[in-house]
Amino acid sequence: MKGETIDLWVPGRPEMMLVVRLSTAGVLARSGLTIEAMEDVKMAAEEACGCLIRGWGCGRLHIGYQLSQGQLTMWVEARDWGADCAGVSDQEACMTRCVLLSMMDQAELCYEDGRLTAIRMGKLLPR
DSSP: OOOOOOEEESSSSSHHHHHHHHHHHHTTTSSSOOHHHHHHHHHHHHHHHHHHHHOOSSEEEEEEEEEEEEEEEEEEHHHHHTTTOOOOOOOHHHHHHHHHHHHEEEEEEETTTTEEEEEEEEEEEEO
């Protein structure tokens, strides 16, 4: 699986977080991370999805995973939101980034037209 990208699309609803956690666990199964580090990554995936769901409240989420060159790269993107979605406040985005950095080695917030639409994260893997 090293170097391959895995894409998961789920409805942007809180009840889909179990699917995200289980999918993340599957991706991490042979990563070499400790159980505690794998739990951190699963929680980070859930936190990133939760932030975008709370901000957009509709549409779909695209979750992507890639294991390559000693690192897991994971991203979450909000897709297909309606015109009435408020987006994520700057305060919540800042707080989410701080939380993600407590679990991951990297966390980047991605904006489109001034609105948070995606979160990219990275976790170093054991050699």
